Amino acid sequence: MVTVGTKTFSAKEKDIEKKWYVIDAGGKTLGRLSTEIAKILRGKNKAVFTPHVDCGDFVIVINAEKIEVTGKKMDQKMYYRHSGYIGNLKVTNLGKLMKSSPDFIIRKAVKGMLPHNTLGKKLLRKLKVYSGSTHPHKAQKPEVLEI
Numbered sequence: 001m002v003t004v005g006t007k008t009f010s011a012k013e014k015d016i017e018k019k020w021y022v023i024d025a026g027g028k029t030l031g032r033l034s035t036e037i038a039k040i041l042r043g044k045n046k047a048v049f050t051p052h053v054d055c056g057d058f059v060i061v062i063n064a065e066k067i068e069v070t071g072k073k074m075d076q077k078m079y080y081r082h083s084g085y086i087g088n089l090k091v092t093n094l095g096k097l098m099k100s101s102p103d104f105i106i107r108k109a110v111k112g113m114l115p116h117n118t119l120g121k122k123l124l125r126k127l128k129v130y131s132g133s134t135h136p137h138k139a140q141k142p143e144v145l146e147i
Contacts, residue, residue: 011050016043019057020142022135026066028147030109036147037061037106038113041123054122060137061129065102069094079108103129 021040025033039045043055069077074095081090097105106129114120128137 009048011048011053011055013053013055016046016048016053016055020060020137020140021057021145022060022062022142023145023147024063024133025061025106026063027068030067030069030105033061033067033147034106034109034113037110037127040145041110041114041126052119054119056123056126058126058140058142059128060135060142061103061106061127062133062135063131064106064129065098065131067098067102067106074098102131 023033023037037059040059041056043049043053043057046055049055075093077094079092079094079097081092082088083090094105107124107127110127111120111124114123128135
């Protein structure tokens with residue numbers, strides 16, 4: 001059964017209303033928190049979701065240093081980076097990285113869940129992660145979001 005005359009709705013970026021949300025990461029599991037953040041950044045929680053358009057909202061994550069992981073991930077999960085020179089592979093485990101830059105851990109987890117193209121880079125700019133409980137975005141009047 002085919003209906004004639006109906007068109008598929010495609011959202012335009014100028015028509016989408018962007019909101020700001022604050023998420024407290026204290027006591028939350030890294031992976032489960034990251035998936036919810038990625039959904040909000042992408043706009044999948046809205047009825048007007050369009051895959052090729054930035055439909056998402058801004059997300060502020062506070063208390064990034066209080067994030068939790070299960071099992072032995074603090075010692076066994078490794079983060080790799082390479083400068084491009086021979087023999088210059090740097091390896092850091094989650095525990096050490098948690099002490100030095102806990103905001104990087106959440107940002108990297110969310111980045112892996114977003115599209116790996118220019119849209120994904122644009123969406124990642126809407127994620128603001130802070131290790132403390134304060135943030136400089138009071139003027140945007142963010143809503144507190146419980147996850």
